[in-house]
Amino acid sequence: MRSKDWYGTPMSSCDTANPLFGEDELASNILADIPVGIIIVSAKVEVVYVNEAACRCLRLTREQIRDKKPPHYKWHMINRDGSRLPIYYNRILMELLEGHEVRDKLVGVWNEESGLYNWLMLSAKPDMRRSETRYLVMLHDVTELIESKERYKTITEHSLDAICIIDGTQWVYLNQPGLDLFEADGPEQLIGMPYENLLHSRHHAGCRERCRSVLEDHRVAELIEEEWFTLKGNRLHCEVLGVPTVLGNKRMIKLIIRNITERKRAQEMLLQSEKLNIAGQIAASVAHEIRNPLTSLKGFIKLMRQQGATDRYLQIMEVELERINSIAQEMLYLGKPQTVDKKVLSLPAILEQVTGLMESQAHMMNVSIELLYAERLRIMGDENQLKQLLINLIKNAVEAMPDGGKIFVRSMREEGYAVLTVEDQGSGIPKEQIENLGRPFFTTKSGGTGLGLMVCRNIIKEHDGLLEVSSRPGCGTVFTVRLPLVCDNNNSPSPCV
Numbered sequence: 457m458r459s460k461d462w463y464g465t466p467m468s469s470c471d472t473a474n475p476l477f478g479e480d481e482l483a484s485n486i487l488a489d490i491p492v493g494i495i496i497v498s499a500k501v502e503v504v505y506v507n508e509a510a511c512r513c514l515r516l517t518r519e520q521i522r523d524k525k526p527p528h529y530k531w532h533m534i535n536r537d538g539s540r541l542p543i544y545y546n547r548i549l550m551e552l553l554e555g556h557e558v559r560d561k562l563v564g565v566w567n568e569e570s571g572l573y574n575w576l577m578l579s580a581k582p583d584m585r586r587s588e589t590r591y592l593v594m595l596h597d598v599t600e601l602i603e604s605k606e607r608y609k610t611i612t613e614h615s616l617d618a619i620c621i622i623d624g625t626q627w628v629y630l631n632q633p634g635l636d637l638f639e640a641d642g643p644e645q646l647i648g649m650p651y652e653n654l655l656h657s658r659h660h661a662g663c664r665e666r667c668r669s670v671l672e673d674h675r676v677a678e679l680i681e682e683e684w685f686t687l688k689g690n691r692l693h694c695e696v697l698g699v700p701t702v703l704g705n706k707r708m709i710k711l712i713i714r715n716i717t718e719r720k721r722a723q724e725m726l727l728q729s730e731k732l733n734i735a736g737q738i739a740a741s742v743a744h745e746i747r748n749p750l751t752s753l754k755g756f757i758k759l760m761r762q763q764g765a766t767d768r769y770l771q772i773m774e775v776e777l778e779r780i781n782s783i784a785q786e787m788l789y790l791g792k793p794q795t796v797d798k799k800v801l802s803l804p805a806i807l808e809q810v811t812g813l814m815e816s817q818a819h820m821m822n823v824s825i826e827l828l829y830a831e832r833l834r835i836m837g838d839e840n841q842l843k844q845l846l847i848n849l850i851k852n853a854v855e856a857m858p859d860g861g862k863i864f865v866r867s868m869r870e871e872g873y874a875v876l877t878v879e880d881q882g883s884g885i886p887k888e889q890i891e892n893l894g895r896p897f898f899t900t901k902s903g904g905t906g907l908g909l910m911v912c913r914n915i916i917k918e919h920d921g922l923l924e925v926s927s928r929p930g931c932g933t934v935f936t937v938r939l940p941l942v943c944d945n946n947n948s949p950s951p952c953v
Contacts, residue, residue, distance in 0.1 A: 495521070497590065676699050695716050696711055696712070699711075814847065844911065853933075874939045
């Protein structure tokens with residue numbers, strides 16, 4: 457009577473005396489239960505044993521595996537570049553027949569029923585201790601791993617953003633959008649090059665610190681804006697996110713780089729457009745303000761012709777001329793092309809200049825401006841942009857009070873921030889509308905565009921600040937701007953906490 461294998465399948469006499477595991481029942485049970493696929497093949501290339509894990513790996517039943525000899529499987533080898541070499545089993549069989557072990561060969565087995573490849577990691581060992589050589593084949597199913605890698609590769613290569621890997625000092629990998637971003641003809645132009653060669657020098661120190669944090673602490677680096685250069689020398693404005701990753705058993709940094717150059721240009725154009733719009737709106741009030749000292753100057757010139765020059769007349773004329781010059785200077789700030797030039801600034805000085813400029817327009821609307829500020833509030837920022845911000849806020853406050861009223865402009869120090877508030881006595885803004893403030897073309901004013909507050913939000917973001925809006929219907933609205941203070945330590949500006 458023929459004995460049966462561990463799955464109830466009849467076996468030949470040679471099956472029971474398999475030299476690979478002998479007659480040890482414990483070893484037999486182990487082979488049957490382990491998650492690794494095991495196939496034992498005779499010298500005639502016939503399957504004499506297969507466990508359940510092998511059936512799962514090959515997506516075949518035990519009977520299908522026994523009926524089909526391994527050479528009949530459509531084996532494929534996967535090369536490093538992803539190409540597939542058919543009939544790879546010939547190489548494996550040749551190595552086995554020559555008495556060599558086969559270790560960790562990645563192969564694909566075509567499954568005719570599913571129409572898909574089963575990706576397997578194959579190892580094999582010949583056993584020639586008996587007259588009839590047998591071969592132990594071990595299979596690990598890596599289909600899910602391979603498919604996930606292919607999906608990741610597809611997503612990476614077709615991403616709209618540049619996805620790059622650095623080891624902390626130099627480029628290790630760039631996808632095609634990354635090569636296109638830096639205007640490289642191929643990866644060989646960038647792989648191995650220090651990434652700092654393309655990064656603006658002012659970002660070097662900060663980038664090194666973020667790289668250290670990602671590599672040593674395994675933390676995700678915050679999203680920041682940086683300036684980069686292409687291989688052809690073109691300047692790029694980019695948003696960069698650093699994520700820890702592993703490549704070749706080494707800790708690496710994956711950079712996701714998004715080109716925002718066009719967005720920055722559009723923001724600058726919008727800011728310039730809004731500045732011109734404001735300049736046009738206050739032109740009438742500025743003309744009125746200039747007309748007053750001009751009238752005084754004309755009158756004193758006539759008196760001087762009639763009575764001769766006196767020190768008193770000349771002093772008054774000098775004051776009036778200085779007033780005209782001050783107003784003209786403020787108008788020039790509005791008309792300058794927008795460039796970001798951050799330096800340490802005195803916030804009280806900016807408040808005095810802007811409120812002085814806006815007083816004439818406010819008086820025409822029967823509105824008065826009350827200024828109260830703390831001394832020695834120093835911030836790092838662009839003077840033109842900050843003036844633009846204050847003009848927009850005060851202008852909105854003036855227009856919120858068509859029947860007149862008061863505007864309170866205050867500044868104070870609070871936990872490392874300069875806190876600026878602009879408060880009006882208007883009718884207020886409904887709570888459900890506050891969250892929409894700053895969106896393009898959303899406005900609470902008839903004839904407004906909603907672009908002014910959007911420009912304000914962009915300027916505040918550019919200066920690492922925060923904007924808060926609070927309002928009560930019938931009681932007015934308060935806009936609060938928080939900007940980081942700067943302290944001078946050994947003549948070196950630094951954040952003041």
